[in-house]
Amino acid sequence: MSRDSEESQMHETSVNQKIEKAIHEAVNDGTMILVFDKHGVIRYVNPSFLEVSQYDAEEIIEATTANFFTADFYQIIKNTIEKNQKWTGEVIHKKKDGTRYWTDSSITPIVDKKQGHKYVLLQQDITKRKTYEHTLEELVFTDP
Secondary structure, eight states, X not given: OOHHHHHHHHHHHHHHHHHHHHHHHHHHTTEEEEEEEXXXXXXXXXXXXXXXXXXXXXXXXXXXXXXXXXXXXXXXXXXXHHHTXXXXXXXXXXXXXXXXXXXXXXXXXXXXXXXXXEEEEEEEEOHHHHHHHHHHHHHHHXXX
């Protein structure tokens, strides 16, 4: 391999690493991420998830999703696991202190025959938007 070719490959690798880092930072900045296995056991949460939910990593890693989500959303998680299909929707959750918050959520299955199936839950906090929508609805239906 020529020196120019090696330098080009090294530059391309460096650029790809920078792109991956930028994507990772963009996704992690404000996007809540939770990874769980086929049994609903939580294997990973990112700092955004911890910040919004008010839980510590020690409280949530290795726990089951049933402990942290409403019964309705847990049923969605179970159905997603059973069907091994993607799911998207808006969900209301409770923070550790009991405060409610809304998320735009998606669950995506990741097939890994060696380590078992995993599921990635991505969430955006849409509480402000839902509050504005509710206020607007009240104004429309109650204001003369």
